[in-house]
Amino acid sequence: MMDYIAYVHTQDADALTVRNAPLGDKIEFISNGSKVKVQGKPVLKGKWNWVEISENRWVASEFLKVVKGAKVVATRTNETVAGGLRVYKTILVDRNGKTVNTVRLISGRIGKQTPSHVEDSLTPPPFGIYTFDAPGWVYKGSDLKAQFGGVWSPITPTFNTNRSEIGIHYDPSVFSGNYNVGTVGCFATPTVKEKDIMTNFIQTQKPKHFIFNEG
Incomplete structure (x- = not known):
């Protein structure tokens, strides 16, 4: 073998x-x-x-x-932004197993950066493998702009956890300096450029898996 x-x-x-x-x-x-x-x-x-x-x-x-096909893989780094949000280096892997781009993701609130199973904990969700609910689909709507930056792709854990309603979106609050910096537990790109890269990748490559790991 x-x-x-x-x-x-x-x-x-x-x-x-x-x-x-x-x-x-x-x-x-x-x-x-x-x-x-x-x-x-x-x-x-x-x-x-x-x-x-x-x-x-x-x-x-x-x-x-074994995770085949296109996928998004987010790995924890020691880098932080916005005063304490941990950066996850995120590679976008196409259907042929080639890394076609890299973006940053953040998750959770400042001071709550340890992944947890606890619902409404404002922390990142647990490390592990997630699946995209609808590969290739990115919901875009004006009702999402305030908190989700206008885009939303839901993902679901493939393991037992109390966490739910998890997705990938853009977080316009990251560099705003307001009290709302970070996410309630989703994964978010911190800039418009990275949002556009992620959105294009999801729509064109239709990844089935999101892998979140400690590094």
Whole structure:
């Protein structure tokens, strides 16, 4: 079996245990949504199929997902904007697996930047894999302009969480300096230019998956 790329996909968005051998000792944890490179063939031990993701680092393949086709992948960085909003470097990957552009996303309010399962917490939602409710569809309407910058693409978690009504939009408040800076838990581009890039990508490439990871 050839090496392949997959993403951590746990049912409750928990971190995935990494062991030093199939069913061996625990050595670390990797967060939901993390990208890994699987090497070699799986080894059945206990009730799981174990795969190696680098030398002497094994995980159960049942908690990995191969994500094919166009996708949006947002990775946390140490950069912040607007006085405390964490920046997520977001690559736009086309149907052929090529990165065609990069934008920034922000999520949550200042001072509430730790992803959480708690509804109405004003934090980013949990790390993991989400699906676009309607690939290729971007709702545009004057009723969205005040808070959502005129565009909205809903996404849904593929894992158990209390978070709902999540989407990707433009946040005109990011550099406004007002009390409303940030989002209530959606993902937002911070500039009009990035909004247009994201909107065009969603409409033309019709990505099915949004992957949110810790980096």
